[in-house]
Amino acid sequence: GEDVEQSLFLSVREGDSSVINCTYTDSSSTYLYWYKQEPGAGLQLLTYIFSNMDMKQDQRLTVLLNKKDKHLSLRIADTQTGDSAIYFCAERGTGRRALTFGSGTRLQVQP
């Protein structure tokens, strides 16, 4: 079946850039998403990218998609302590009605 993998933990200093990586196996993935989960809360959609795009920028967030390698990344510029959270990569393939999620990357931002 479909699989989405992420590294479990990333620590950065405040003001640095963070890059969170994700790989997926479904070659029919149409939409790829990044969700943020703060402690005790549900997931919130941060950004998404269509599979026919290579890059999407939204303020401090940059999403890069390498469809050939099935690799997705999220770059957060000027990382702040408020960015500390768990970040989930998710994908949805053609004809599928639910998203497949990765295990999440815990981002720790040190002052």
Next chain:
Amino acid sequence: NAGVTQTPKFRILKIGQSMTLQCAQDMNHNYMYWYRQDPGMGLKLIYYSVGAGITDKGEVPNGYNVSRSTTEDFPLRLELAAPSQTSVYFCASRRGENEKLFFGSGTQLSVL
């Protein structure tokens, strides 16, 4: 708008007990989902529904049941709770296939 509302927020069950996790959305969304999140793991799909009266199994449906008698509500039933069902349960909804997915704040369930 309240969005997606889940109740209760926390619950402790004994092995073999039953309970229903409630989920309601007031956004007139057609699609609703139940996910579970185990520690250090991603979300696993339990059941989903594409509209009132229609439900389908997800990746990990065993031990659970759902119903969708109205557009607004999508309750998840645990009939005979087992320790393996200790998890955080998230309900989510969206209007259509290509629309944004909204999540509830979760129900933390412990089965002891």
